Amino acid sequence: MDIVPRLIVNSIDATIAAAEAGVGLANLLSYQSAPRIANGQLVEVLADHAPSPMPVSLLYDPGRAAMPAVRVFIEAMREQGRQGAWS
Incomplete structure (x- = not known):
């Protein structure tokens, strides 16, 4: 169909x-x-x-991790993962 x-x-x-x-x-x-x-x-x-849930990886350039916007994004994604957003 x-x-x-x-x-x-x-x-x-x-x-x-x-x-x-x-x-x-x-x-x-x-x-x-x-x-x-x-x-x-x-x-x-x-x-x-x-x-089925699929694994999620967050990859970033370590040199850019010091940028405030990148840090905020990384932490937001970690929080989403802790809340089960990826399952």
Whole structure:
């Protein structure tokens, strides 16, 4: 069975807005959908068919790690990982 999408977008914000508007299903990462599922804006479907978690690596140039923006990004990604965003 071929599935023909009704809407194709190139941003996560547009994907979420379309799902909230009832356009159809959206394929979201857990950290993108969890707050909206928790407050009832979205409902998870096909949970039994979710893919297995995959490992995530964050690689960066050690020389750039001293830059404030890079440090903030690295810490934000570590925090997301601690909260289970990658599972």
